[in-house]
Amino acid sequence: MNSDSSLKKAALCLVLLCAAQLVTSVDQNNFKKCDQSSFCRRCRTMQPGSAPFALVEDSFQISTHDVKAILLNKENNVQFTLVLTSLRDNTLRLFINELSPMRPRFQVPFVLNELELNNNIKFHSKNPANISMTIGDEHAVTFTYDPFVLNVFQDEKVVISVNSKGLMKFEHLRTKTDQEEDGAWEESFHSHHDSKPYGPTAVALDFSFPDVDHVYGVPEHADSFALRTTDGGEPYRLYNLDVFEYELDSPMSLYAAIPFVTAHNSRHSVGVFWLNAAETWVDVTRSRSSLTGDVMSKIVSFVSGAGGDSEAPRSSSNVRFMSESGVIDAYLTLGPSPYDVTRQYATLTGTAPLPPYFSLAYHQCRWNYNTQKDVQEVSTQFDTHDMPMDVMWLDIEYTDQKKYFTWDPTKFAHPNEMVNNLTSTGRKLVVIIDPHIKRDAGYFLHDDATNNGYYVKNKDGNDFEGWCWPGSSSYLDFMNPVVRDYLASRYSLDNFPGSSLDVHIWNDMNEPSVFNGPEVTMHKDCKHYGDVEHRELHNIYGFTNVMATFDGLLKRSNYQQRPFVLTRSGFAGSQRFGAIWTGDNMAEWSHLKISLPMCLSLAISGWSFCGADVGGFFKNPDAELFTRWYQTGAYLPFFRGHAHIDTRRREPWLYGAATTALVREALRARYALLPHWYTLFHEHEITGAPVIRPLWFEFPQDTNTFSMENQFLVGNSILVRPVTDEGATQVSVYFPGPQEVWFDRDTYEAFTQTGTVTIAVSISKIPTYQRGGSIVPVRERVRRASSLTLQDPFTLMVALNVNGTAKGSLYLDDGQSYEYRKGEHISLSLSFANSVLTSRFASKGRLPTESWLERVVILGVPHNSYSKARIQSKSLGTTFTEVSYNSGTKSLSVRKPKVNMGEEWTISIE
Template sequence: MVTRLRDGWMFLLGIVLCFAILKVEGVKREDFKACAQSGFCRRNRAIADEAASSSSWTSPFELVSKTLTVKDNAVSGYIKNTKSSSLLTFEVQVLQNGVARIRINENEPIKPRYEQTAEWTLVSNLPAKTEAKIIKKSDNEAVIPMQVPGVESASMVIHAKPLRIDFLVNDTPVLTLNERGLLNLEELRRKDEPKLVDQSDSSESKVETGEWEETFKTWTDPKPNGPESVALDVTFPGFSHVYGIPEHASTFSLKETRGGENAHSDPYRLYNLDVFEYETDNPMALYGSVPFMVAHNPEHSVGLFWMNAAETWIDIVKTTETEGFHLFKHKGKTSTTQTHWISEAGIIDVFVMLGPTPKDVLKQYISLTGAPAMPPAFSIAAHQCRWNYLSSKDVAMVDAGFDEHDIPNDVIWLDIEHTDGKKYFTWDYAKFPDPEKMQNELAAKGRKLVTIIDPHIKRDDGYYIYKEARDANLFIKTPDGNDYDGWCWPGSSSWIDYTNPLAREWWIKKFKFDDYKSSTPALHVWNDMNEPSVFNGPEITAPKEMIHHGGWEHRVLHNVYGQIYHGATAKAVSVREETPKRSFVLSRAFFAGTQRYGAIWTGDNTASWEHLRNSNPMLLSIGLAGIPFNGADVGGFFGNPSTELLLRWYQAGIFQPFFRAHAHIDTKRREPWLFGEPWTTRFRNALVERYKLLPYFYTLFHEAHALGVPVMRPMFFEFPQDERTFALEDQFMVGPALLVKPVVNEGQTVQSIYLPSGPNGSQIWYDYFTQKKVTLPSSGQEIKTTVGIEDIPVYLRGGSIVARRDRQRRSSYGMVYDPFTLIVALDEEGNAEGELYLDDGETFDYEKGAYIHHRFTFKNNRLTTQLLNTEPIAEDYASVMHKVRIERVVILGSKQDNGKLSKVVVHDPKGVTFDAGYKISKSKIVVRDPKLSIVESQWRLELKYQ
């Protein structure tokens, strides 16, 4: 009886907690820590304060030069803490692609420090290490040569006393470690042992607080291992702009955090948390953490990857050259960005990427953390979701609504209410009596279903998932060895320990069709709440002292937990059939390497103009951190958007990588036909445009898979020497060809757009919709354009060729055999080029070569193509696609000084020559049905002038 009463009260408490979370208006900042409330952040900031305030400050860490040795293509030695006389291990590896790895650890710790982040983050086939060479200049200086493709010379210069590491490209410093002397590693000790001499001479109260026990609100973190933080300052000399370290609702070009104009007062925090209705312009931690930063100036780009999955804070300070500490000189007056990286636990394990271009930095980064997954084709189309579609009948009505109003859609989603009592892998059969029939009816139209599966498992002995996991001992533990019991949507819950290989193997089996009852191949998955979100935990997450496989505390791997879960789910969905298929699994939590598994979104945003505006810089930051498949809830999750706001969000979302309309359970229904005309037509027009561009988006996702480059790109990515693009965040590039500036202000009727010039000066742009040409002078130019409610400012870059499919279908599946239109936008020289990538959209056969990849080139009035894939298996795929043709070629910007166009001649691959029909108006030529198959190469289309 006592147990039942206790459980009843706990259930009621869980309901209260859930409703408190549902009904809160705006983020409760007091639920989340600031740096001043985090002991290890305070202690390391105190060191920075002392270093900044003292002209005689010197780092106590020195490299013991005589210990430097070369073994297995790595340079290693010891670092001495001159205040404590203890030793740290030091290792440097140089990889073949212009990446250096530096590791610093305790030499003889009383227990191992966590180094396993690499297991979850790095790929197994890292670029090979180069032959390690040390050129000693003196007892205090050693040089390690580096080979960086695209630069004449590069090197790492190690200064011993005090330790400082400079990275030079063409004799110019681009990155320095420990320039300000903020290196710190709190050595493990037993609680009854005297403290080692600390690097800081700050007061005892300032340094000691929170080392062994720390209280935040009602929670106490016992910290059984005591203080164990690591920290290092990283300087980017000559760089005014740094980017990345998502996820934050802040500016794209990162702000200062310790003084400066319009600065944040706290460091950027990386700690995966459930911060719904988050504030904008704030460095607070959010749902994901990628400790990767890119610095860029007109001459160079560099990257830094701080591989640590514990809670991390990053301070940013910007100085002019004369104020900086750096010993090297730069050309002209430049700014320097100084950063300070602080993590609660683990070791110092950093990678430096020397570019030299933004694309090179991203390619180097994914060579470490893995190529972005090639998504299934349906997943880059439109998704419709809300919490919750109520029944099979509701799903059918929504599905029919898209058809009735001729609005394309590929996916309908089900949230937690579709389950039996929030028990994942189950169905509420009263509301969804025949889930297989429901999925099959969607699949007959080429549509999919996505169901939510969260990591919290309801503690219910009658629930087979819970019972199996408990009996197999697969849950995260409390320090006393019991299964952790926290609160989430089902009430009392436990969490699978996905760091345990047995747990991952078991989880993968749960998605088999005979185990996940009533699931079909048309079903894909949504991983939510995987930070993990714990309603009654500190900061709405798991306590740090919980124990994972191997005896590791949750604190050392918190930020990677959600990614491990995401990866296990993605694999499970891909291998549930005899022939593996590409999975679509959306995750809310993410870390470095998440791109290998699928898409993420920016979490529980709000239906406000502010959140619409902020979605652009957030997605740009995430894409620049190696995760190209990203999006924001279209329309805003919380609240009810005005019809104008919803439409403007659709117009922005169709040019973002992942498009999902989503809404909270308490919001009004907002399917795009519910607002009546002319709004239904406006929503339809926006979505139809997305579907037309699916071939272009799919080609960009292939490029992201191959090279790591974002689909949605910051302006400087394509115009790296134009400083006016460096802080632009309200407009962006979709691939190399399309410039988009969404309308993000209520009642806006005029939009200003900055159109950059090309590397050689002049640049031609075309209004994407009117196809009107805009010719720029020798430098970029800001233009103003009138924007009506239906207008989306989009510009096509001269010199581009974009492939589209212009026939309207109800889903992307219906477009598979549709013909293509090529939009050829000529540059000032009359040239253009572009690519088209095609595969079957669902299997992994593309990895064997079963795909079509064209490069189109227009030059000297001739359009030609080159097949970039000549693998024999490509012929099998080509035989399936041989009837797919190019039905139209639209050439923009044809020069009138060529004379009068007399005919368009097509030379097909068989040597047959014929005239194609065309229409000409001003500088636009439309060639109709040139009778060319999309699988063929070695043809040309030629404009003949009199």
Template sequence: MHQGGGYLLATLLVFLAVFPQPGVMVKQEDFKQCSQSAFCLRQRAYADLADITRASSPSPCELVPGSLDVKSEEGVVTASLIDRERNIPFSFNVNLLERDTARVSIKESRPLKPRYELTGDLALDAKYPASVPVGSVKHHGADTTIRFGKDERNSLLIRSKPFSFELAIGGVPAISFNDKGYLYYEHWRPKKDEEAAPAVENQAPEPEGAVPAAGSTEEKIRNLKENLKKDLWEETFNGKTDSKPHGPASIGFDVSFLGSKNVYGIPQHASDFSLKSTRGPHKAYEEPYRMYNLDVFEYIMDSPMALYGSIPFMMSHKKGATAGIYWMNAAEMWVDVETHGAESVLSKAAEYLHLGHTNTTTTTHWMAESGALDFFVFLGTKPTDIFNSFTALTGRPAMPQSFAIAYHQCRWNYMDEQDVSDVDENFDKYDIPFDVLWLDIEHTDGKRYFTWDPVKFANPVAMQENLASKGRKMVTIIDPHIKRDDNFHISKDFKDKGMFIKDKDGNDFDGWCWPGSSNWIDYTDEKARANWADKFSFANYKGSTPSLYTWNDMNEPSVFSGPETTMPKDALHKDSVEHRDVHNVYGTLFHRSTFQGHLDRNNGKDRPFILSRAFFAGTQRYGAIWTGDNFSKWSHLEASVPMLLTIGSSGVVFGGADVGGFFGNPEPDLLLRWYQVAAFQPFFRAHAHIDTKRREPWLFGEPYTTLIRAAIRHRYKILPYLYTLFEESTRTGNPVMRPMVAEFPKDEKSFSVGDQFMLGSGILVKPVITKEQASVDVYLPSSSVWYDYETFEKASPSSSSGIVTVKTPLEKIPIFLRGGNIIPRRERVRRSSSLMHRDPYTLWVAVDGEGKANGRLYADDGHSYDYQKGDFIDSEFTFSASVLKGRAINTPNLDSAAIKALGCRMERIVLVGLKAAPRRVVVADGGDKLTLQVETRKVSGGLHVATVKTGGNIVIGETWELVIE
């Protein structure tokens, strides 16, 4: 029963006065800096002390003599470690795995209590990599070198005193651990040991009674020692206290990427793709990069502040060697980055491997509040090797339905069924395709999820069926906060089953979010996850249909009344696990449970589509994410590219940014420029805040309606190429939207480029990011031939810089075809992607400098899991010596009815970059030959573009040849 209006108004006014609300410009003072996060302060203090005293003792951690044990067949290396300063023993374990991967763990040998560890498929794919045997083992005094991998190309050097280790790829040092001596394990202890001296305490003793001079090294040491004791058992921020019942448990360590000045990863931050330094003389930021999932509305640009998602994965690259690290830990983290020359950190493997020292190294300092020291190291020769290894470990990206990669229309909120109908009809009126219409929180009955407003959305089934009649879908929002209401079936069910997160005193945690007083389900509990999944059945979710999908928002989790607008760290999950240990994985467990619900509702036949705001390693198994509540500013458009490159390079390949910005009212040209670049990004959705003006594509007048229409329609033309790229991601982990370094791993100028991107291997895109920008400079690597995407003119970049300047009138952003690629397309754009499913294809064949090109087309039914049974077409195309060939590869059911139903025919082939105009084009399909119609035009540089019309005589999936004479 609803409360009266006066009561609700009074409650709302109190709520607004007491709790911070999304929609107000972010206040940095509402979120911690490192100096306000006690464990970060302590870990940074330890690192500073280690730097000051490193000449006498870089690290008190040593390998116990005689403890090293190599189990060659099992690929396992174990040893005992000892912290000499505190006399604390640790176990050291290395497990060598396939795909040039090593798992490393360091644990307390005799802990006061077990540490929380992410186990099983909470963080890893069910198909765990197999172990590989150890190759040769060589001892160098107290140190040991172990070789492993194919042809023993990798090596692990373990140094005993002080303890450190390094990994090399093909004899090239790549990554080292504890070179700086930052390994600092805050062991479990009784509270009476609070004043126990930490390591390095005695490395720089002070004379008794001495008072350090102001500004002296001695004074700095004394202050740092005081910081090591800061807030061990309790800390307060903005009036909210974390009780820390178990005391300090943080872990810190350093990892150096030898010879690399570029490192990437650790999303999510509104910063560059190549991470900036946070330490040292060339630092760009004062603060470390923070990883702690938070609801940071209208986030600021160029900042290491935490945002909505966290993946503790980092990758470096230099010519011939790529290395990565993934720390499997879901607690709050901070990471410092420092790039410096050879004088700071040198490869200690060089003396044993007969190598020269590297010139540049990037050192990183990783700090986590709790959890286990359990991480993976990945080795390779190029970034795609690391993408493959990392997603093999954490899970391959899910294959999306075809509609999910088309255009989505969303705002907070489409207010009722008539509003939905009007928007749908206007897309048709203005000849603009779209596939999905979204409903935000106002569609519910009082913010009770799985319900519909009984007045505004009285006939939800009919509304969805009307959209479905045009091949369109609907998405509704379902957040993790559950309105406290015993008359609400979801609330009562989870309360009665004891499945809500508890506060530190063991009561159901009660916080504030959109519905007011709310509870949060404990998704670490397998039974709670199953119960949540059951709520998505058509019988339980009244008014839902097979064309309804789900949006998981606010799942960091966002708690308006909580510290930093999130869950208190001392809240309790199943088995009394503190929230601090699982915070960053909470949103992904929610995402996973919703995914399972969609699987179950259709008996595993329909691929789910679930959008999540929060993310962690492994999120890619469950669907898409977006970059959160951005703003209608040019700077936010600019930031979307490096943010999505970072997220995609960290495993989550299905990502996008709200087109036009969530907050604010975009200028028409900003909105247009955003559509133009977003049409080439993996997830393509326009979204807006409830207080913004309506901004559907037809509302800005000419020329904007025409140009936005053109951008959206272009998305639909490249859907076959995008779908093929997504399928590739499910096998390899390669991002759909790729950084330049991934495609050009030998081109050093590409290593730090983060303001342009490759869509797959064949299309380069650079956005226009300032108002009235007349031209844009684009970097085109000289190892490839490039063609303007619209005119097919060959690009002529500067021979020295590789830069080409592109004029950018409103209708154009810089887009280039990369020679050597074949791009599958569909040219007939219809109202939705499903209506195009049987339309014929066009191939764009862009030849390289040798007149060659290759590509693929993957197609299936676009919605089911039948592709796992072999019901798909995978066609390979090659062009060489003036012959274009097509054949099916890896297609076991080529003659099945499901394949034939796809009707895959080719209607047109466009050949770009030909040195001579074709006289005749002949297609050979089996024993038959047929002359085809061809039109040719000349472009600059003496090149030609030929358009071949096949008349539908080429069937994709069959073997055929097209000969250019």
């Protein structure tokens, strides 16, 4: 490259970066609407009932685990294969593909766990209109031949109806004709041209949920938790994009795409997972009935003939997925409870492995901490102000001229020293590694990728070149297993000098972000390994990036240490590799408020490890917003302060003594609950249950909770109502029930009413409540970092329900290794009944621990009739200790029982 060319490109990059920093809100013109996307136009202009697909009656083959048939497009006589498979745990897979495609249609790899078949299909009946069968003991299935409709029944009612709106689309591969509509074979958006060498390949299918008014999911969007109807507006879009200062209350794409929805009413929950990694639009509608009269009469006839008294559904919610390419590969999770749906989805895509303990603590970041001295000073100031903090973060400026796996030779000249200074205080470091690679001859990573063909190619077969933070960049092709292994190898300590096992990774800009690309991303006609177009896999690019990073961190420790990875982009299954955050938000009250539905939507879609940039990435929060954000962030799973390079420095002690004290209190509240968070993540790994939950998840029959998004549950036992309005002196808190007791975690006041209560709040108050009937473990010793608390004593907060009982759990291990999978852990089942608190092993695991029980606080004790506590354990024998009663709060405390948490024991209140 000659010097003039280099200067021109550098100038262009500078212009792009400056323009990005000057923009005050998202430029809508940079991103497509549905009518600017030809395949979305074609799908959306279909009229209900116009799908020309019919099942060939004599093509059915039924076994104990699947149903196979030929599906015919009556307009052009193209044939498709249809397979309905029964999978374990109440899940059905519907797979439709061309019978004889001109080239293989892309099927999404990597995402699914190994599927296990369930041999529970029994043929029921066949007549000229339909064919029916039962699946297990709870569900029946009918196919109507023409038009093709699939209905799934539970308790003699339809719970999912497929193609009942008649909007299925499957564009078969073909040669170009003169009749093709505009945009089908080539398309332009602004100055960018998409060559579309294979023509139109869209697939679409509608799913209806009778008697359901609330549907949730398809994250990631800055929108309400319960999905809005898209009639007359834009569909929800799933297309991973770098959206600068995104708008709220919008169906626009953001950084991640999870094509999964949950439909819920007071009787049941079901879900649909649409496994497609291409650009996808999702319509959500409501209707009196999604089923035509003829189809409904056939359904009623079938169910009534089986002895039921079915009636037509009164209303329904309808969700239609529309994808640019691929196949129809849909998974119906049949519940019936919200817990069942999340477990069934986790069976398909996996759960998050137990994260390292430190990653659940507080993280401190900004773009950028300028030097290694700056890093050390910030870490020291946390100690000076007696604030806990576990992780310092470095954004892109730590590198040598934006070249990843390097360090700036002046500002970060001695990275080993910096890392050792942090780890000596119990802290860690996270550094950013993005997938764009600087095109700089002599840079080892670029040279390796160029010489070995590791980059994504453009449509002409040359290395794709785009613009990102380093300027001219190319992008690693993670579809190639050799490239994934290569990136993984770069994380080894030998290949990344200055790193250590205490340095963890942040993968950003991995949508992928291409500043000068169409919609700030990669051209769809780029080519990946295996002759796959980028359009076919766009939404899993970030997934494959993080998968390779996670693998590299595993290998560098010889599979001994649990990695921590944060990613901005993701897809279904990305929860197996790391945490996610809500992206480049703003220091505004509305962005604080939207972080709750955004993280709840991710949590019920398999990805619990979510948070938002505390304080807001862009702009400068005032002291009140700053405080409220810390108070809220302390109750979201991922807890990190972060800020843009152009914002004022905002470390927690820079807002004055009063704000410093309030932030300190929020941080300490988070650290006290770390054992509870850790236990919940352990339970998530085993069961798939989300770590944070909407209220309807625990109270599925309480219709008042179905649209609620301003309060949530941590596990099943802590209710959190963040303060998200400026100047608030009171908030409304909804207490679900009935027969529930909720205890204010600050005052121990009991709330027994069901419904909305007005609660006074000051700047120091965020309403949180412990549910009666629960036991929550906390650690109250103040430490600078979570790694220093692992042998600290416990307090058990026992909140009694109306029956005077409670139960809970506690999980302990070393916090960092995989030895817990070999039995080196403690899993305790805690219960309180008849004035006796009991701890019993819930698994065969054992782990020596110095942790002991320092205190027991029992909430909801109506009167003081106790004088002592009898303690019984193997190591202590039988001992006694004092109890004290507070008549004002109706709480009883047991002082220093001193039992070891690694053994079984009982404490009897006498």
